[in-house]
Amino acid sequence: xxxxxxxxxxxxxxxxxxxxxxxxxxxxxxxxxxxxxxxxxxxxxxxxxxxxxxxxxxxxxxxxxxxxxxxxxxxxxxxxxxxxxxxxxxxxxxxxxxxxxxxxxxxxxxxxxxxxxxxxxxxxxxxxxxxxxxxxxxxxxxxxxxxxxxxxxxxxxxxxxxxxxxxxxxxxxxxxxxxxxxxxxxxxxxxxxxxxxxxxxxxxxxxxxxxxxxxxxxxxxxxxxxxxxxxxxxxxxxxxxxxxxxxxxxxxxxxxxxxxxxxxxxxxxxxxxxxxxxxxxxxxxxxxxxxxxxxxxxxxxxxxxxxxxxxxxxxxxxxxxxxxxxxxxxxxxxxxxxxxxxxxxxxxxxxxxxxxxxxxxxxxxxxxxxxxxxxxxxxxxxxxxxxxxxxxxxxxxxxxxxxxxxxxxx
Amino acid sequence: xxxxxxxxxxxxxxxxxxxxxxxxxxxxxxxxxxxxxxxxxxxxxxxxxxxxxxxxxxxxxxxxxxxxxxxxxxxxxxxxxxxxxxxxxxxxxxxxxxxxxxxxxxxxxxxxxxxxxxxxxxxxxxxxxxxxxxxxxxxxxxxxxxxxxxxxxxxxxxxxxxxxxxxxxxxxxxxxxxxxxxxxxxxxxxxxxxxxxxxxxxxxxxxxxxxxxxxxxxxxxxxxxxxxxxxxxxxxxxxxxxxxxxxxxxxxxxxxxxxxxxxxxxxxxxxxxxxxxxxxxxxxxxxxxxxxxxxxxxxxxxxxxxxxxxxxxxxxxxxxxxxxxxxxxxxxxxxxxxxxxxxxxxxxxxxxxxxxxxxxxxxxxxxxxxxxxxxxxxxxxxxxxxxxxxxxxxxxxxxxxxxxxxxxx
Numbered sequence: 118x119x120x121x122x123x124x125x126x127x128x129x130x131x132x133x134x135x136x137x138x139x140x141x142x143x144x145x146x147x148x149x150x151x152x153x154x155x156x157x158x159x160x161x162x163x164x165x166x167x168x169x170x171x172x173x174x175x176x177x178x179x180x181x182x183x184x185x186x187x188x189x190x191x192x193x194x195x196x197x198x199x200x201x202x203x204x205x206x207x208x209x210x211x212x213x214x215x216x217x218x219x220x221x222x223x224x225x226x227x228x229x230x231x232x233x234x235x236x237x238x239x240x241x242x243x244x245x246x247x248x249x250x251x252x253x254x255x256x257x258x259x260x261x262x263x264x265x266x267x268x269x270x271x272x273x274x275x276x277x278x279x280x281x282x283x284x285x286x287x288x289x290x291x292x293x294x295x296x297x298x299x300x301x302x303x304x305x306x307x308x309x310x311x312x313x314x315x316x317x318x319x320x321x322x323x324x325x326x327x328x329x330x331x332x333x334x335x336x337x338x339x340x341x342x343x344x345x346x347x348x349x350x351x352x353x354x355x356x357x358x359x360x361x362x363x364x365x366x367x368x369x370x371x372x373x374x375x376x377x378x379x380x381x382x383x384x385x386x387x388x389x390x391x392x393x394x395x396x397x398x399x400x401x402x403x404x405x406x407x408x409x410x411x412x413x414x415x416x417x418x419x420x421x422x423x424x425x426x427x428x429x430x431x432x433x434x435x436x437x438x439x440x441x442x443x444x445x446x447x448x449x450x451x452x453x454x455x456x457x458x459x460x461x462x463x464x465x466x467x468x469x470x471x472x473x474x475x476x477x478x479x480x481x482x483x484x485x486x487x488x489x490x491x492x493x494x495x496x497x498x499x500x501x502x503x504x505x506x507x508x509x510x511x512x513x514x515x516x517x518x519x520x521x522x523x524x525x526x527x
Numbered sequence: 528x529x530x531x532x533x534x535x536x537x538x539x540x541x542x543x544x545x546x547x548x549x550x551x552x553x554x555x556x557x558x559x560x561x562x563x564x565x566x567x568x569x570x571x572x573x574x575x576x577x578x579x580x581x582x583x584x585x586x587x588x589x590x591x592x593x594x595x596x597x598x599x600x601x602x603x604x605x606x607x608x609x610x611x612x613x614x615x616x617x618x619x620x621x622x623x624x625x626x627x628x629x630x631x632x633x634x635x636x637x638x639x640x641x642x643x644x645x646x647x648x649x650x651x652x653x654x655x656x657x658x659x660x661x662x663x664x665x666x667x668x669x670x671x672x673x674x675x676x677x678x679x680x681x682x683x684x685x686x687x688x689x690x691x692x693x694x695x696x697x698x699x700x701x702x703x704x705x706x707x708x709x710x711x712x713x714x715x716x717x718x719x720x721x722x723x724x725x726x727x728x729x730x731x732x733x734x735x736x737x738x739x740x741x742x743x744x745x746x747x748x749x750x751x752x753x754x755x756x757x758x759x760x761x762x763x764x765x766x767x768x769x770x771x772x773x774x775x776x777x778x779x780x781x782x783x784x785x786x787x788x789x790x791x792x793x794x795x796x797x798x799x800x801x802x803x804x805x806x807x808x809x810x811x812x813x814x815x816x817x818x819x820x821x822x823x824x825x826x827x828x829x830x831x832x833x834x835x836x837x838x839x840x841x842x843x844x845x846x847x848x849x850x851x852x853x854x855x856x857x858x859x860x861x862x863x864x865x866x867x868x869x870x871x872x873x874x875x876x877x878x879x880x881x882x883x884x885x886x887x888x889x890x891x892x893x894x895x896x897x898x899x900x901x902x903x904x905x906x907x908x909x910x911x912x913x914x915x916x917x918x919x920x921x922x923x924x925x926x927x928x929x930x931x932x933x934x935x936x
Contacts, residue, residue: 133819135819136815136816136819139808139811139815140812143808143809143812146804146805146808150801150804157794157798188683189635220639221630221637221639222630222639224697226701227597227599228596228697229628229629229696230628230639231628231638231639231641231724232639276594277595277596289630291636295635297630297632314720374719389562389565390562390798393561394801396558397554397558397802397805397806398809400550400551400554400806400809401805401808401809401810401812401813402809404551404813404816405816407547408813408819409816411543411544411816412816412820465797467790467793467794483794
């Protein structure tokens with residue numbers, strides 16, 4: 118019997134192409150909308166996080182447990198070589214960058230500003246940490262390792278202090294003995310990243326120069342680790358923490374609560390948007406199917422009158438929806454994949470909506486992308502939503518009274 | 528007139544059909560306005576959290592200060608200036624400040640800090656430091672030799688309330704600035720960066736420290752209605768010499784905040800377009816089905832001699848009326864929804880990771896909806912237009928029916 122119902126449902130689908138077309142298009146658009154919205158959000162988030170993480174925090178950082186609170190140069194990592202050696206053996210780690218850090222005041226003839234000073238081993242360090250700053254270099258060069266006290270500053274700090282390429286400036290901070298020390302630096306290069314806060318409050322100098330001023334030769338305060346995948350950072354951090362219980366190992370989620378906020382907030386927004394789109398979809402399908410059932414009052418009444426029972430009428434209408442969904446969903450999936458792939462390569466330019474202002478930490482070009490499992494989840498979600506929304510119209514079809522229904526001339 | 532009458536009757540002839548069509552419009556309006564008010568609400572919260580409690584919705588500085596924030600661009604605190612501010616309507620308070628940077632040190636530690644001199648009484652209406660004191664007490668006079676320090680900075684300097692804080696910096700015209708002050712209390716602001724770097728002093732103490740007596744770097748204005756910021760800035764700029772002063776509203780003061788919001792609005796725009804497509808097709812589907820259902824009726828009308836254009840006009844009137852009532856009902860229904868979430872914001876689960884993160888920013892972990900009226904009627908108008916546009920096809924289709932086929936169906 119099921120076979121006949123199946124057949125009947127299938128025939129009904131093709132009997133009125135307009136009606137079926139409308140439902141198919143609705144499901145198709147729902148699927149596409151879900152996939153595209155998710156891909157869009159995902160792409161936006163990815164770009165933002167990737168830029169921020171590459172430039173500032175990295176995936177995992179190792180420090181002396183006291184260092185972060187106090188920035189006291191004495192709290193350095195004493196066994197740096199041993200740590201780096203053991204990190205080199207972990208295959209998931211892509212980049213390791215060991216730097217010394219100080220926090221102090223940058224002064225020029227005109228003004229002063231509080232900055233964090235990164236002492237990086239520019240000659241030998243080829244990690245993403247150094248590369249990404251180099252990528253934002255606007256004028257000049259990276260500090261010359263052989264030159265004396267050269268410094269790299271951001272364009273916002275340069276504006277604030279009235280500095281230009283090759284200007285002189287003074288950094289003052291606390292050394293290992295607790296005394297205030299100061300050193301004169303010459304600006305070797307100016308970088309301009311997407312994040313004006315970073316450009317204003319971070320400067321880069323050669324590690325050897327900084328350590329000399331700090332008063333100890335082999336100081337390392339911070340080892341930054343970069344891996345391929347954002348999400349493995351937490352596990353990696355706890356693994357390293359076990360190997361070195363005396364050091365503090367933190368993942369980006371702990372170091373940068375603002376990034377975690379963006380990450381989690383986007384998740385919630387995406388979730389809300391999906392709910393709204395699904396509600397829109399459900400109502401579209403309910404209304405369309407309801408109209409479709411009303412349009413067929415006479416036909417359905419006739420079927421009932423010649424002896425088709427309620428459960429069969431019900432399953433017939435439901436099966437129709439299943440067929441329509443089976444056509445609409447994959448088509449929407451394909452369309453979604455195509456648009457994401459297209460815009461993933463060409464990008465969506467939001468600058469038109471952002472008043473043409475240059476981005477401050479937020480990029481205006483968005484490259485949507487979506488992992489396979491999300492595609493499948495969304496298709497499943499839409500299919501379930503479509504079936505649920507067919508329940509009410511199918512139930513209405515049962516409520517028809519055969520005699521009245523047949524009498525009704527449209 | 529006859530057409531209108533016919534359309535009116537058609538609407539009431541099959542109430543369920545009308546209701547379903549209207550429902551698709553209503554739901555579309557509700558969904559789009561809920562989405563918009565949710566977004567705009569989060570921006571309002573963001574602005575209030577950053578601008579409203581620290582910067583102020585408008586500021587007056589010496590010309591050039593905002594581009595080059597040094598004491599050299601500080602203004603002289605004159606009664607005539609405050610008189611002009613007093614005479615401008617819409618301003619409830621003018622909060623004077625002097626800001627600079629200095630190296631601050633406890634017994635063993637030193638940090639760079641942002642030094643702000645405040646008027647203890649007037650500051651209550653802006654950042655209200657007294658309510659943010661975690662330990663210790665608030666300033667009692669304009670010239671006492673004491674400071675309030677951000678909580679994180681306190682910790683980093685290993686200071687306690689009652690300890691002394693050494694401050695070294697650069698004063699007005701490059702004079703050296705140094706001083707020793709008692710720590711009166713620890714303050715915590717919603718902005719973590721502030722907590723790490725903030726030192727507050729009574730105004731006259733700060734002016735003395737920075738060797739800039741009677742000078743201010745800026746005056747923050749408290750407005751009766753923050754929406755009037757641009758207009759008040761304009762009227763103040765007219766009264767003050769543009770050679771001497773610059774008056775800025777928060778959009779000029781914090782372009783990065785505006786940018787963040789604009790960029791988010793841009794992505795919100797894409798998302799709402801997606802929503803329009805989905806609900807638009809929902810409406811199209813419903814109307815298309817409504818017309819298919821009435822094929823027989825139209826067939827009869829055409830064969831008894833009703834002009835085809837008349838059918839199109841009657842249908843257009845029907846759709847117009849339904850869309851109109853649907854949009855208005857949509858506003859009527861979505862307003863209470865947004866109102867509810869405005870008064871009872873969605874609380875992000877307090878045990879969750881996210882709530883914890885938001886709290887570190889000192890914000891409440893809530894999603895609060897906006898009640899800006901324009902959001903509701905603009906969405907209603909957009910959906911109304913979408914309905915009319917999407918209904919063109921079904922209407923054309925109905926007026927082009929083949930009567931014989933239509934009656935046989």
